[in-house]
Amino acid sequence: MSSRPPSPFRIAIDLVILTIRQDRLHVLLIERGKEPFEGRPALPGGFVRAGEDLRDTAVRELAEETGIDGGKLHLEQVRTYGHPDRDPRGRIASVAYLAIAPDLPIPVAGTDAATAHWEPVDNDRLGRGWLAFDHDVLLRDAIERARDKLEYSPLATAFCQDLFTISDLRAVYEAVWGVRLDPRNFHRKVTGVKDFVKATEERRFPPTGRPAILYERGTASLLHPAMLRPTRSHDRPTPLN
Template sequence: MHDESWSPPTVLLTVDLVILTLRAGRLCVLLVERGEEPFRGELALPGGFLNNTGEAITEAAHRELNEETSLNAEQLHLEQLAAYGEPERDPRGRIVSVAYLAIAPGLPEPKAGTDAAHASWVPAEEVLSKRARLAFDHEQIVVDGIERARAKLEYTSLATAFCGDLFTIAELRKVYEAVWGVELDTRNFYRKVQAVSGFIVPAEAERRTAVGRPARLFRAGPQTVLSPPLIRPAPFPTNEGT
Protein backbone atom coordinates (compact mmCIF):
# COMPACT_ATOMS: atom_id res chain seq x y z
CA MET A 1 0.00 0.00 0.00
CA HIS A 2 1.06 3.58 -0.60
CA ASP A 3 2.05 5.36 2.61
CA GLU A 4 0.34 8.75 2.56
CA SER A 5 2.70 10.04 5.24
CA TRP A 6 5.80 9.40 3.11
CA SER A 7 7.52 12.33 1.47
CA PRO A 8 10.72 12.39 -0.56
CA PRO A 9 13.84 13.44 1.39
CA THR A 10 15.31 16.87 0.85
CA VAL A 11 18.57 16.36 -1.01
CA LEU A 12 20.92 19.16 -2.07
CA LEU A 13 23.38 18.82 -4.93
CA THR A 14 26.96 20.07 -5.11
CA VAL A 15 29.78 19.76 -7.60
CA ASP A 16 33.41 19.10 -6.61
CA LEU A 17 36.42 19.43 -8.89
CA VAL A 18 39.54 17.25 -8.98
CA ILE A 19 41.87 19.46 -11.03
CA LEU A 20 45.20 17.90 -11.97
CA THR A 21 48.28 19.39 -13.61
CA LEU A 22 52.04 18.87 -13.64
CA ARG A 23 54.24 21.37 -11.82
CA ALA A 24 58.02 20.93 -11.72
CA GLY A 25 57.53 17.36 -12.92
CA ARG A 26 55.12 16.43 -10.11
CA LEU A 27 51.45 15.56 -10.33
CA CYS A 28 49.53 18.21 -8.39
CA VAL A 29 45.92 18.68 -7.37
CA LEU A 30 44.20 21.98 -6.73
CA LEU A 31 43.00 22.40 -3.14
CA VAL A 32 41.34 25.31 -1.36
CA GLU A 33 41.35 26.33 2.27
CA ARG A 34 37.73 26.57 3.35
CA GLY A 35 36.73 30.03 4.53
CA GLU A 36 33.41 28.99 6.04
CA GLU A 37 31.96 26.29 8.26
CA PRO A 38 31.82 23.36 8.21
CA PHE A 39 35.54 22.53 8.25
CA ARG A 40 36.63 26.17 8.19
CA GLY A 41 40.40 26.41 7.71
CA GLU A 42 40.70 22.84 6.38
CA LEU A 43 41.76 21.78 2.89
CA ALA A 44 39.09 20.70 0.41
CA LEU A 45 38.38 20.41 -3.27
CA PRO A 46 36.99 23.48 -5.03
CA GLY A 47 33.25 23.22 -5.58
CA GLY A 48 29.86 24.37 -4.41
CA PHE A 49 26.09 24.06 -4.61
CA LEU A 50 24.03 23.87 -7.77
CA ASN A 51 21.99 27.05 -7.97
CA ASN A 52 18.21 27.24 -8.42
CA THR A 53 18.15 29.06 -11.75
CA GLY A 54 17.88 26.01 -13.98
CA GLU A 55 21.65 25.52 -14.02
CA ALA A 56 22.92 22.26 -15.51
CA ILE A 57 25.39 20.23 -13.46
CA THR A 58 28.22 20.76 -15.96
CA GLU A 59 27.45 24.49 -15.99
CA ALA A 60 27.77 24.48 -12.21
CA ALA A 61 31.17 22.79 -12.50
CA HIS A 62 32.33 25.48 -14.94
CA ARG A 63 30.99 28.27 -12.72
CA GLU A 64 32.57 26.94 -9.53
CA LEU A 65 35.88 26.47 -11.31
CA ASN A 66 35.92 30.12 -12.28
CA GLU A 67 34.53 31.51 -8.99
CA GLU A 68 36.85 29.62 -6.66
CA THR A 69 40.06 29.54 -8.72
CA SER A 70 39.70 32.08 -11.58
CA LEU A 71 40.47 29.25 -14.02
CA ASN A 72 38.57 28.97 -17.30
CA ALA A 73 36.96 25.59 -18.00
CA GLU A 74 37.75 26.02 -21.70
CA GLN A 75 41.43 25.53 -20.81
CA LEU A 76 40.79 22.09 -19.34
CA HIS A 77 39.96 18.52 -20.16
CA LEU A 78 36.78 18.07 -18.10
CA GLU A 79 34.86 14.84 -17.50
CA GLN A 80 32.36 13.63 -14.92
CA LEU A 81 34.01 11.35 -12.38
CA ALA A 82 31.36 9.93 -10.02
CA ALA A 83 28.58 10.79 -7.58
CA TYR A 84 29.12 10.67 -3.80
CA GLY A 85 26.09 10.41 -1.56
CA GLU A 86 26.84 8.70 1.75
CA PRO A 87 24.27 9.97 4.28
CA GLU A 88 26.85 11.31 6.76
CA ARG A 89 29.31 12.78 4.29
CA ASP A 90 28.30 16.38 5.04
CA PRO A 91 27.28 17.67 8.50
CA ARG A 92 24.91 20.22 6.92
CA GLY A 93 22.46 17.52 5.82
CA ARG A 94 21.81 15.08 2.99
CA ILE A 95 24.06 16.45 0.26
CA VAL A 96 25.09 14.55 -2.86
CA SER A 97 28.18 15.63 -4.78
CA VAL A 98 28.83 15.09 -8.47
CA ALA A 99 32.61 15.15 -8.92
CA TYR A 100 34.45 16.16 -12.07
CA LEU A 101 37.99 15.40 -13.17
CA ALA A 102 39.80 18.27 -14.90
CA ILE A 103 43.26 18.16 -16.51
CA ALA A 104 45.38 20.78 -18.25
CA PRO A 105 49.07 21.61 -18.73
CA GLY A 106 50.91 24.44 -17.03
CA LEU A 107 47.96 25.91 -15.16
CA PRO A 108 48.66 29.24 -13.44
CA GLU A 109 48.62 29.96 -9.74
CA PRO A 110 44.95 29.94 -8.72
CA LYS A 111 43.13 32.77 -6.99
CA ALA A 112 40.67 31.88 -4.26
CA GLY A 113 37.16 33.29 -4.32
CA THR A 114 33.65 33.02 -2.77
CA ASP A 115 33.92 30.71 0.29
CA ALA A 116 37.58 29.75 -0.24
CA ALA A 117 40.20 31.55 1.85
CA HIS A 118 43.14 30.29 -0.17
CA ALA A 119 43.81 28.08 -3.21
CA SER A 120 47.03 26.29 -4.10
CA TRP A 121 48.54 23.38 -5.98
CA VAL A 122 49.41 20.49 -3.68
CA PRO A 123 51.48 17.45 -4.75
CA ALA A 124 49.07 14.56 -5.25
CA GLU A 125 51.30 12.30 -3.18
CA GLU A 126 50.56 14.47 -0.13
CA VAL A 127 46.92 13.40 -0.37
CA LEU A 128 47.57 9.79 -1.41
CA SER A 129 49.92 9.30 1.54
CA LYS A 130 47.42 11.04 3.88
CA ARG A 131 49.99 13.66 4.88
CA ALA A 132 47.46 16.24 3.66
CA ARG A 133 44.03 15.61 5.20
CA LEU A 134 40.92 16.88 3.45
CA ALA A 135 37.44 17.88 4.61
CA PHE A 136 34.29 15.87 3.91
CA ASP A 137 35.06 12.74 1.83
CA HIS A 138 37.34 14.68 -0.49
CA GLU A 139 40.34 12.42 0.09
CA GLN A 140 38.42 9.55 -1.49
CA ILE A 141 37.31 11.74 -4.38
CA VAL A 142 40.94 12.74 -5.06
CA VAL A 143 42.04 9.09 -4.89
CA ASP A 144 39.29 8.13 -7.33
CA GLY A 145 40.19 10.99 -9.67
CA ILE A 146 43.88 10.11 -9.76
CA GLU A 147 43.09 6.44 -10.34
CA ARG A 148 40.79 7.43 -13.22
CA ALA A 149 43.64 9.44 -14.76
CA ARG A 150 46.13 6.60 -14.20
CA ALA A 151 43.85 4.04 -15.80
CA LYS A 152 42.94 6.22 -18.78
CA LEU A 153 46.61 6.85 -19.55
CA GLU A 154 46.82 3.16 -20.40
CA TYR A 155 44.14 3.00 -23.07
CA THR A 156 43.36 6.59 -24.15
CA SER A 157 45.28 9.66 -25.30
CA LEU A 158 44.56 11.49 -22.03
CA ALA A 159 48.31 11.98 -21.40
CA THR A 160 48.39 14.63 -24.12
CA ALA A 161 45.96 16.74 -22.03
CA PHE A 162 48.88 17.30 -19.61
CA CYS A 163 51.06 18.61 -22.47
CA GLY A 164 51.09 21.82 -24.45
CA ASP A 165 50.18 21.97 -28.12
CA LEU A 166 53.72 20.83 -29.01
CA PHE A 167 55.77 18.41 -26.94
CA THR A 168 58.63 15.95 -27.15
CA ILE A 169 58.35 12.24 -26.45
CA ALA A 170 60.56 12.85 -23.41
CA GLU A 171 57.97 15.33 -22.08
CA LEU A 172 55.18 12.83 -22.75
CA ARG A 173 57.14 10.16 -20.89
CA LYS A 174 57.45 12.50 -17.89
CA VAL A 175 53.65 12.77 -17.84
CA TYR A 176 53.32 9.00 -17.54
CA GLU A 177 56.02 8.86 -14.89
CA ALA A 178 54.45 11.66 -12.82
CA VAL A 179 50.89 10.32 -13.01
CA TRP A 180 51.80 6.65 -12.56
CA GLY A 181 54.49 7.35 -9.98
CA VAL A 182 57.08 5.13 -11.69
CA GLU A 183 60.23 5.46 -13.77
CA LEU A 184 60.01 4.24 -17.35
CA ASP A 185 62.72 2.96 -19.65
CA THR A 186 63.33 5.68 -22.24
CA ARG A 187 63.86 3.45 -25.28
CA ASN A 188 61.06 1.07 -24.41
CA PHE A 189 58.62 3.96 -23.94
CA TYR A 190 59.66 5.52 -27.27
CA ARG A 191 59.09 2.21 -29.04
CA LYS A 192 55.67 1.65 -27.48
CA VAL A 193 54.44 5.17 -28.22
CA GLN A 194 55.57 4.99 -31.82
CA ALA A 195 53.76 1.65 -32.21
CA VAL A 196 50.37 3.24 -31.45
CA SER A 197 49.12 4.61 -34.76
CA GLY A 198 47.61 8.11 -34.53
CA PHE A 199 48.45 8.65 -30.84
CA ILE A 200 50.94 11.44 -31.59
CA VAL A 201 51.97 12.94 -34.92
CA PRO A 202 55.20 14.77 -35.84
CA ALA A 203 55.12 18.57 -35.95
CA GLU A 204 56.97 20.61 -38.53
CA ALA A 205 59.30 22.36 -36.09
CA GLU A 206 62.09 21.02 -33.92
CA ARG A 207 63.08 22.11 -30.44
CA ARG A 208 66.72 22.28 -29.48
CA THR A 209 67.65 20.87 -26.10
CA ALA A 210 70.30 22.39 -23.85
CA VAL A 211 72.84 19.88 -25.09
CA GLY A 212 72.95 17.31 -27.85
CA ARG A 213 70.82 16.99 -30.98
CA PRO A 214 67.52 18.83 -31.56
CA ALA A 215 64.52 17.10 -30.00
CA ARG A 216 61.68 16.27 -32.38
CA LEU A 217 58.34 17.87 -31.61
CA PHE A 218 54.96 16.16 -31.72
CA ARG A 219 51.32 17.08 -31.27
CA ALA A 220 48.27 15.06 -30.21
CA GLY A 221 47.05 12.83 -33.03
CA PRO A 222 43.49 11.93 -34.05
CA GLN A 223 43.43 8.60 -32.21
CA THR A 224 41.82 8.80 -28.77
CA VAL A 225 41.79 5.05 -27.98
CA LEU A 226 45.25 3.49 -27.84
CA SER A 227 45.77 0.16 -29.58
CA PRO A 228 47.87 -1.50 -28.34
CA PRO A 229 47.44 0.09 -24.90
CA LEU A 230 50.34 1.36 -22.78
CA ILE A 231 50.18 -0.92 -19.75
CA ARG A 232 51.18 0.34 -16.31
CA PRO A 233 54.34 -1.33 -15.03
CA ALA A 234 53.93 -3.77 -12.17
CA PRO A 235 54.34 -3.85 -9.24
CA PHE A 236 52.53 -0.54 -8.81
CA PRO A 237 52.96 1.41 -5.56
CA THR A 238 49.94 1.37 -3.25
CA ASN A 239 48.16 4.44 -1.97
CA GLU A 240 48.37 3.37 1.65
CA GLY A 241 49.73 5.87 4.12
CA THR A 242 52.89 5.35 6.08
Protein backbone atom coordinates in the same frame (compact mmCIF):
# COMPACT_ATOMS: atom_id res chain seq x y z
CA MET B 1 5.88 1.57 0.50
CA SER B 2 7.76 3.86 2.95
CA SER B 3 5.75 6.47 4.82
CA ARG B 4 8.80 8.69 5.34
CA PRO B 5 8.63 12.05 3.59
CA PRO B 6 11.34 12.73 1.02
CA SER B 7 14.35 14.49 2.50
CA PRO B 8 15.52 17.89 1.20
CA PHE B 9 18.21 17.21 -1.37
CA ARG B 10 20.91 19.41 -2.94
CA ILE B 11 23.57 18.71 -5.55
CA ALA B 12 27.11 20.00 -5.37
CA ILE B 13 29.98 19.89 -7.84
CA ASP B 14 33.48 19.11 -6.56
CA LEU B 15 36.51 19.52 -8.76
CA VAL B 16 39.68 17.42 -8.88
CA ILE B 17 41.98 19.70 -10.87
CA LEU B 18 45.28 18.07 -11.83
CA THR B 19 48.39 19.46 -13.44
CA ILE B 20 52.09 18.66 -13.47
CA ARG B 21 54.47 21.10 -11.81
CA GLN B 22 58.20 20.46 -11.47
CA ASP B 23 57.72 16.89 -12.77
CA ARG B 24 55.21 16.02 -10.03
CA LEU B 25 51.47 15.49 -10.16
CA HIS B 26 49.67 18.28 -8.27
CA VAL B 27 46.05 18.80 -7.25
CA LEU B 28 44.42 22.15 -6.60
CA LEU B 29 43.16 22.52 -3.02
CA ILE B 30 41.46 25.32 -1.15
CA GLU B 31 41.40 26.12 2.55
CA ARG B 32 37.78 26.43 3.60
CA GLY B 33 37.00 29.91 4.85
CA LYS B 34 33.81 29.02 6.72
CA GLU B 35 32.03 26.17 8.44
CA PRO B 36 31.69 23.29 8.06
CA PHE B 37 35.37 22.32 8.22
CA GLU B 38 36.64 25.90 8.42
CA GLY B 39 40.41 25.95 7.96
CA ARG B 40 40.56 22.42 6.51
CA PRO B 41 41.91 21.68 3.02
CA ALA B 42 39.25 20.67 0.49
CA LEU B 43 38.55 20.36 -3.20
CA PRO B 44 37.08 23.46 -4.84
CA GLY B 45 33.40 23.30 -5.75
CA GLY B 46 29.91 24.56 -5.01
CA PHE B 47 26.20 24.01 -5.39
CA VAL B 48 24.34 23.65 -8.69
CA ARG B 49 22.12 26.65 -9.33
CA ALA B 50 18.53 26.47 -10.55
CA GLY B 51 18.41 25.84 -14.30
CA GLU B 52 22.15 25.17 -14.48
CA ASP B 53 23.71 22.18 -16.24
CA LEU B 54 26.18 20.17 -14.13
CA ARG B 55 29.08 20.88 -16.48
CA ASP B 56 28.22 24.58 -16.50
CA THR B 57 28.42 24.54 -12.71
CA ALA B 58 31.86 22.93 -12.90
CA VAL B 59 33.12 25.58 -15.31
CA ARG B 60 31.62 28.41 -13.22
CA GLU B 61 33.11 27.09 -9.99
CA LEU B 62 36.52 26.80 -11.62
CA ALA B 63 36.40 30.48 -12.47
CA GLU B 64 34.91 31.65 -9.17
CA GLU B 65 37.11 29.67 -6.79
CA THR B 66 40.38 29.51 -8.71
CA GLY B 67 40.33 32.06 -11.54
CA ILE B 68 40.90 29.23 -14.06
CA ASP B 69 39.03 29.14 -17.38
CA GLY B 70 37.36 25.73 -17.46
CA GLY B 71 36.77 25.99 -21.19
CA LYS B 72 40.48 25.33 -21.75
CA LEU B 73 40.72 22.21 -19.60
CA HIS B 74 40.03 18.56 -20.14
CA LEU B 75 36.89 18.14 -18.04
CA GLU B 76 35.05 14.88 -17.37
CA GLN B 77 32.62 13.54 -14.81
CA VAL B 78 34.03 10.86 -12.50
CA ARG B 79 31.07 9.68 -10.38
CA THR B 80 28.39 10.78 -7.91
CA TYR B 81 28.75 10.49 -4.13
CA GLY B 82 25.53 10.42 -2.13
CA HIS B 83 26.07 8.88 1.31
CA PRO B 84 23.47 10.39 3.69
CA ASP B 85 26.10 11.48 6.23
CA ARG B 86 28.76 12.82 3.89
CA ASP B 87 27.93 16.49 4.60
CA PRO B 88 26.94 17.88 8.05
CA ARG B 89 24.75 20.55 6.40
CA GLY B 90 22.20 17.98 5.27
CA ARG B 91 21.47 15.58 2.41
CA ILE B 92 23.90 16.73 -0.27
CA ALA B 93 25.13 14.62 -3.17
CA SER B 94 28.34 15.56 -4.92
CA VAL B 95 29.19 15.03 -8.57
CA ALA B 96 32.97 14.86 -8.93
CA TYR B 97 34.63 16.24 -12.04
CA LEU B 98 38.20 15.60 -13.16
CA ALA B 99 39.90 18.59 -14.79
CA ILE B 100 43.35 18.46 -16.44
CA ALA B 101 45.53 21.05 -18.15
CA PRO B 102 49.26 21.79 -18.55
CA ASP B 103 51.13 24.49 -16.63
CA LEU B 104 48.12 25.85 -14.78
CA PRO B 105 48.75 29.17 -13.01
CA ILE B 106 48.83 29.91 -9.30
CA PRO B 107 45.13 29.77 -8.31
CA VAL B 108 43.12 32.66 -6.91
CA ALA B 109 40.84 31.89 -3.97
CA GLY B 110 37.23 33.05 -3.99
CA THR B 111 33.72 32.62 -2.51
CA ASP B 112 34.03 30.30 0.54
CA ALA B 113 37.76 29.61 0.03
CA ALA B 114 40.28 31.39 2.29
CA THR B 115 43.25 30.33 0.16
CA ALA B 116 43.97 28.13 -2.85
CA HIS B 117 47.19 26.31 -3.67
CA TRP B 118 48.75 23.45 -5.60
CA GLU B 119 49.45 20.37 -3.48
CA PRO B 120 51.74 17.52 -4.61
CA VAL B 121 49.82 14.25 -4.72
CA ASP B 122 50.88 12.02 -1.84
CA ASN B 123 49.82 8.43 -2.48
CA ASP B 124 50.14 7.56 1.21
CA ARG B 125 47.40 10.06 2.10
CA LEU B 126 44.87 9.18 -0.59
CA GLY B 127 41.62 8.03 0.99
CA ARG B 128 42.91 8.62 4.55
CA GLY B 129 40.51 11.41 5.60
CA TRP B 130 42.90 14.38 5.57
CA LEU B 131 40.58 16.53 3.42
CA ALA B 132 37.24 18.06 4.44
CA PHE B 133 34.00 16.12 3.88
CA ASP B 134 34.82 12.93 1.92
CA HIS B 135 37.03 14.77 -0.53
CA ASP B 136 39.99 12.45 0.04
CA VAL B 137 37.86 9.64 -1.44
CA LEU B 138 36.87 11.83 -4.38
CA LEU B 139 40.51 12.70 -4.96
CA ARG B 140 41.63 9.06 -4.76
CA ASP B 141 38.95 7.93 -7.22
CA ALA B 142 39.67 10.72 -9.71
CA ILE B 143 43.42 10.07 -9.68
CA GLU B 144 42.84 6.38 -10.21
CA ARG B 145 40.56 7.26 -13.13
CA ALA B 146 43.36 9.33 -14.64
CA ARG B 147 45.89 6.54 -14.10
CA ASP B 148 43.63 4.01 -15.75
CA LYS B 149 42.80 6.25 -18.71
CA LEU B 150 46.46 6.85 -19.45
CA GLU B 151 46.61 3.18 -20.38
CA TYR B 152 43.89 3.10 -23.02
CA SER B 153 43.21 6.72 -24.05
CA PRO B 154 45.27 9.74 -25.17
CA LEU B 155 44.52 11.52 -21.87
CA ALA B 156 48.25 12.06 -21.22
CA THR B 157 48.31 14.67 -23.98
CA ALA B 158 45.88 16.82 -21.94
CA PHE B 159 48.78 17.42 -19.53
CA CYS B 160 50.97 18.66 -22.41
CA GLN B 161 51.15 21.85 -24.43
CA ASP B 162 49.84 21.75 -28.01
CA LEU B 163 53.33 20.71 -29.19
CA PHE B 164 55.40 18.35 -27.08
CA THR B 165 58.30 15.91 -27.24
CA ILE B 166 58.13 12.22 -26.46
CA SER B 167 60.17 13.03 -23.36
CA ASP B 168 57.47 15.51 -22.29
CA LEU B 169 54.86 12.79 -22.70
CA ARG B 170 56.97 10.28 -20.78
CA ALA B 171 57.26 12.78 -17.91
CA VAL B 172 53.44 12.83 -17.74
CA TYR B 173 53.19 9.06 -17.46
CA GLU B 174 55.93 9.00 -14.85
CA ALA B 175 54.31 11.74 -12.75
CA VAL B 176 50.79 10.29 -12.86
CA TRP B 177 51.80 6.65 -12.41
CA GLY B 178 54.62 7.44 -9.97
CA VAL B 179 57.24 5.24 -11.66
CA ARG B 180 60.32 5.64 -13.84
CA LEU B 181 60.00 4.43 -17.43
CA ASP B 182 62.73 3.35 -19.81
CA PRO B 183 63.05 6.17 -22.41
CA ARG B 184 63.76 3.97 -25.44
CA ASN B 185 61.07 1.45 -24.61
CA PHE B 186 58.56 4.24 -24.00
CA HIS B 187 59.41 5.93 -27.30
CA ARG B 188 58.95 2.65 -29.16
CA LYS B 189 55.58 2.02 -27.51
CA VAL B 190 54.19 5.52 -28.09
CA THR B 191 55.21 5.73 -31.73
CA GLY B 192 53.90 2.20 -32.25
CA VAL B 193 50.34 3.14 -31.25
CA LYS B 194 48.37 4.16 -34.33
CA ASP B 195 47.27 7.82 -34.33
CA PHE B 196 48.32 8.43 -30.71
CA VAL B 197 50.76 11.21 -31.60
CA LYS B 198 51.64 12.91 -34.86
CA ALA B 199 55.11 14.21 -35.69
CA THR B 200 55.32 17.82 -36.88
CA GLU B 201 57.99 19.74 -38.78
CA GLU B 202 58.84 21.65 -35.60
CA ARG B 203 61.92 20.94 -33.50
CA ARG B 204 63.00 21.87 -29.98
CA PHE B 205 66.64 22.86 -29.74
CA PRO B 206 68.08 22.14 -26.27
CA PRO B 207 71.23 23.90 -25.01
CA THR B 208 73.15 20.69 -25.67
CA GLY B 209 72.41 17.53 -27.61
CA ARG B 210 70.30 16.82 -30.66
CA PRO B 211 67.13 18.71 -31.60
CA ALA B 212 63.97 16.91 -30.47
CA ILE B 213 60.98 16.32 -32.76
CA LEU B 214 57.82 18.04 -31.59
CA TYR B 215 54.58 16.06 -31.74
CA GLU B 216 50.90 16.90 -31.51
CA ARG B 217 47.96 14.82 -30.40
CA GLY B 218 46.74 12.37 -33.01
CA THR B 219 43.20 11.37 -33.88
CA ALA B 220 42.95 8.21 -31.77
CA SER B 221 40.30 8.10 -29.06
CA LEU B 222 41.46 4.68 -27.85
CA LEU B 223 45.03 3.38 -27.75
CA HIS B 224 45.76 0.05 -29.40
CA PRO B 225 47.89 -1.55 -28.17
CA ALA B 226 47.32 -0.06 -24.72
CA MET B 227 50.09 1.68 -22.76
CA LEU B 228 50.00 -0.69 -19.80
CA ARG B 229 51.22 0.43 -16.41
CA PRO B 230 54.47 -1.32 -15.44
CA THR B 231 52.69 -3.08 -12.57
CA ARG B 232 50.26 -4.54 -15.11
CA SER B 233 52.88 -5.56 -17.65
CA HIS B 234 56.17 -7.47 -17.61
CA ASP B 235 58.22 -4.30 -16.98
CA ARG B 236 59.67 -3.80 -13.51
CA PRO B 237 58.56 -0.42 -12.16
CA THR B 238 61.06 1.89 -10.54
CA PRO B 239 59.26 4.05 -7.97
CA LEU B 240 59.80 7.80 -8.07
CA ASN B 241 61.55 9.28 -5.04
